[in-house]
Amino acid sequence: MSFKDLGLSAKLLRAVSEQGYSQPTPIQIKAIPAVIKGLDILAAAQTGTGKTAGFALPMLQLLNVKKTEKGFRPVRALILTPTRELAAQVHESFMTYGQHLDLRSTVVFGGVNINPQIKILRKGVDILVATPGRLLDHVGQKTLDLSNVEILVLDEADRMLDMGFIRDIRKIMALLPADRQNLLFSATFSREIKQLADELLNSPVLIEVARRNTAAEGIAQVIHHVDKKRKRELLSFLIGSRNWKQVLVFTRTKSGANRLAQQLEKDGINAAAIHGNKSQGARTRALDNFKQGVVRVLVATDIASRGLDIDQLPHVVNFELPHVPEDYVHRIGRTGRAGNEGEAVSLVCVDEHKLLRDIEHLIKRKVSEVVIKGYEPDPSIAPEAIENGRQKFKGKRSKSGQNRNSGMGMTLPRFETGKKRNRKFKNK
Numbered sequence: 001m002s003f004k005d006l007g008l009s010a011k012l013l014r015a016v017s018e019q020g021y022s023q024p025t026p027i028q029i030k031a032i033p034a035v036i037k038g039l040d041i042l043a044a045a046q047t048g049t050g051k052t053a054g055f056a057l058p059m060l061q062l063l064n065v066k067k068t069e070k071g072f073r074p075v076r077a078l079i080l081t082p083t084r085e086l087a088a089q090v091h092e093s094f095m096t097y098g099q100h101l102d103l104r105s106t107v108v109f110g111g112v113n114i115n116p117q118i119k120i121l122r123k124g125v126d127i128l129v130a131t132p133g134r135l136l137d138h139v140g141q142k143t144l145d146l147s148n149v150e151i152l153v154l155d156e157a158d159r160m161l162d163m164g165f166i167r168d169i170r171k172i173m174a175l176l177p178a179d180r181q182n183l184l185f186s187a188t189f190s191r192e193i194k195q196l197a198d199e200l201l202n203s204p205v206l207i208e209v210a211r212r213n214t215a216a217e218g219i220a221q222v223i224h225h226v227d228k229k230r231k232r233e234l235l236s237f238l239i240g241s242r243n244w245k246q247v248l249v250f251t252r253t254k255s256g257a258n259r260l261a262q263q264l265e266k267d268g269i270n271a272a273a274i275h276g277n278k279s280q281g282a283r284t285r286a287l288d289n290f291k292q293g294v295v296r297v298l299v300a301t302d303i304a305s306r307g308l309d310i311d312q313l314p315h316v317v318n319f320e321l322p323h324v325p326e327d328y329v330h331r332i333g334r335t336g337r338a339g340n341e342g343e344a345v346s347l348v349c350v351d352e353h354k355l356l357r358d359i360e361h362l363i364k365r366k367v368s369e370v371v372i373k374g375y376e377p378d379p380s381i382a383p384e385a386i387e388n389g390r391q392k393f394k395g396k397r398s399k400s401g402q403n404r405n406s407g408m409g410m411t412l413p414r415f416e417t418g419k420k421r422n423r424k425f426k427n428k
């Protein structure tokens, strides 16, 4: 199967081959023809599967074919993403794949001055990538008209719900024309996602691609047991002794990310932290420096890392295991992307054994354990914090919804077309 077989135009094929893509990924094989046909899509796919090109390429094709008007260009395609970083990356993908077409795309997100965004919107764009909050700011300021949107994409819909964007999403949906194409991408399928899909989608094509990271092809996973207080030391040792050049490290908290980045700097390792408390400028700078190799270690929290697209990221380190097992899968999905080899290392202390068991249960395999000489855990340290950890774990799960777990079963919702469909949003 080639990109040509999927019905893409010559200009898009040229952009694809300039990216060095020789074959479409499984999600692209399924999504591209369906989107070109104008169908709604419900796709179980996460970052790393090639999903962005899976929707961007056919959307560009549709928008280009139907382009008739001269003069002012109303927004005809709207892509909503949970994070600023993902918005910027999706926009970049549209620019890259659409470089030989005469279509305009822009991105709006919060944390930066709204005025330059207003200026660009005033000139008219065909494609708008946005985070929900800033999009509504523009609507409120009447600097944006959404009444010509033909295609709506919700990217990483599960994360948008986790981040509390559901009300914003509903408000935005109410501003769009009823007659439009809808594409929903989500890594997990909670009850809330199924409900949203039910409201949003019209006889959707269901697309499910193998979760490469449950099978973990291309990703070597390893655990180093180590005492909590020696984790930083071990991390510096691994980076130095193995000469890792580009490492993404996950911590559970923002303060933990800051602290670790500072400590690594003291060890002579260039590091930066990326999390929600950092200004947009600082986040973009850190990511750029990391991509260019100026910053060797990027320390991130789960939400900040979501959707980060860094080509061929060779090493991911779980400095602390996540409380939600699915986040482990998301984290290690940052490495070994699109067929490249990658390594995911987890530093596990005695308090985290329960979290580790939950992760292994979820990915249905035991992760191999390697002891690093000189860093063996002290057997006299009792797992006293386990109870604590468990309590915190429970609290977190109930807060973010018990659905997180159910998602990994990847049972797609069954749709009763028409009958159960709530047309509330379409009639507005």
Ligand code: AMP
Pocket (backbone or CB within 6 Å): 020, 021, 022, 023, 024, 025, 028, 046, 047, 048, 049, 050, 051, 052, 053, 309, 310, 311, 337, 338
């Ligand atoms: P995504 O899942 O959209 O975040 O894409 C993951 C990565 O795969 C990105 O770096 C893309 O540039 C890359 N990619 C997308 N499609 C292909 C393809 N057909 N062949 C090789 N790499 C691809």
